[in-house]
Amino acid sequence: MADCAVLILAAGKGTRMKSELPKVLHPLAEKPLLAHVLDAARGLNPSRIVVVVGHGGDQVRAAMAADDVSFVTQEPQLGTGHAVQCGLTALGEVSGELLILNGDVPLIRTETLTGLLDLHRRGGHPVTVLSCMQNPPTGYGRMVRGELGNLERIVEEKDADTETRAINEINSGTYCVDAARLPGWLSQLSTDNAQGEYYLTDIVPMANSEHREGSGSGLAGAFCHHDGMELSGINNRVQLAQLGAAFRNRLTERLMMDGVSFIDPGSCWIAADAKIGRDTQIAPGVIIGPNVTIAEGCVIGPYCEIRNADLGPGTVLHAYCHVDGAVAKGPGSIGPFARLRPGTVLEANIKVGDFVELKKTHLGEGSKVPHLAYVGDAEIGKNCNIGCGTITCNYDGVNKHKTTLGDGVFIGSDTQLVAPVTLGDGAYVGAGSTITKDVPGDALATSRVGQRVTEGWAAKRRATLKKNK
Incomplete structure (x- = not known):
């Protein structure tokens, strides 16, 4: 003007x-x-x-x-x-x-x-x-x-x-x-x-x-x-909270008119610069912090917190997830109770399940980390499966090290991948293994102690305990 x-x-x-x-x-x-x-x-x-x-x-x-x-x-x-x-x-x-x-x-x-x-x-x-x-x-x-x-x-x-x-x-x-x-x-x-x-x-x-x-x-x-609230100044923290709620209501109303669904808009908190695409559904209790873009057709479950993140079309964030500094290209399923930390990039059609934490990890298309795992400083190829309880041991007390998985790698449950380590395409790791050396493509790696069975041991042990009681 x-x-x-x-x-x-x-x-x-x-x-x-x-x-x-x-x-x-x-x-x-x-x-x-x-x-x-x-x-x-x-x-x-x-x-x-x-x-x-x-x-x-x-x-x-x-x-x-x-x-x-x-x-x-x-x-x-x-x-x-x-x-x-x-x-x-x-x-x-x-x-x-x-x-x-x-x-x-x-x-x-x-x-x-x-x-x-x-x-x-x-x-x-x-x-x-x-x-x-x-x-x-x-x-x-x-x-x-x-x-x-x-x-x-x-x-x-x-x-x-x-x-x-x-x-x-x-x-x-x-x-x-x-x-x-x-x-x-x-x-x-x-x-x-x-x-x-x-x-x-x-x-x-x-x-x-x-x-x-x-x-x-x-x-x-x-x-x-006509709108006295719009012209109100802030002199104390009570007024700050009151005007914060008014701004939230203004913002959620605009988003709903643009095609975003809020089940309970009054329970959500959204940063002023948030961008949310149409046909996205936001459940109660969601916090959307600064520098967040959520594309069309996403589902954000209850009590999730998202900051400095980019969620692509069709991303589903189940309840109680925490996302900060991550990119999910979508579509994909994340959570519940998952944590995506800075530097994490998820390709399309992935699954990150409950109680999984990813940090500075690139998860390839179609790969899965279904539950109870920590994957940090890692490059994960396409169509990999990382079993329950897997940990990338990326820190030696001084420096961080990288774990690299090729395409189609299968990691059995309760595995420790001690970085730096590389597993080739199609490698298979047996459950309960600690992997400290590179594994060639299509190879099987196991490191657990061989199983020994002692017949009758349990019955003798119970008899001894009963006698000494």
Whole structure:
């Protein structure tokens, strides 16, 4: 959107969060609060984005660094009006409109900001404030309107009389202003108020005075938005959880409208950047963390946790699986109670069964690890079968070593493969073996002690125990 710049206020200490982490870096849906606001601002295609930082400013700069974002420090912190004054030093020459946002309002949408801009332009307002109805309005500045419906002034609660406190329309802290006239208004701000700060809200009566004196283009306006939750800021961890749930509901609703099924959407938690294909079914209690792509036609069973993963079409994740940093190309069956660790890649038509852990393992097409196994640092060929209780012994106390299986290898139950070791195509390992040397293709390897049977031993043992009792 042409002739539009964005200034985001993110200097507050966030004392009520009771945290060493700057408030705007606290995560909501696995993404910092400020990142949500930046994404909404970017949707406007603004000419500039400047973030005003203060408490923990170095942390905020490091976490939010981007080519399209500039930062400026507010020090000391003397109120919202002072914060905007600091921001203007980094904005430089700006024509058209300046949107002033807050870094702790994570549910704000690009569509809402677009509506604010449109109303501002159509109404010819010098200042337009985004508002909403709040009942009770406790803690917020009240929007005082004139007889024509224009915005006369904004009164902070500490400065409000009884009549003004009864107003339910509140200031969201989001503004659209005439960038050319803003510096003149800011220069007139004073600290003559209950908090001894420079209030940005005071620019509203200044703009109205200019209009009435004939030097301004119009009266201040207000855009009253229907969704108060979208405009809510976060001051403590209770509010963080409340807005997190609201964002989750928004996200799951959009996914369901796009063809994803949630049995109980309110029980699931999903990162903001999750991508889920149509006809995928999500069971209760599922956690989908950041950097996750789930393709079409997948089934995610109850209480699974997925992070930094890519699940291909037709992947079935049974109950209580944990997937992190893995790729399952699909289709395939995983779990229940399976764990896929970073670096694991599963080809098509595989089976990873219950209580199986894979780490940095490439499992070839059609291969199976049905249950109770640990396979780490391994290259497994096609159509292999790895029996129950198998372990790749990949760590010698200092270094990790690789296990390599060719195609069609069969590993009997309770086998230890002591890496580094390679088994050729079609090799067969008898149950209960410890394999320390390479096995050629189509060979049989066993290492267990030969079985010995002593007739009558058990009966004699019982008689001896009974005699000595």
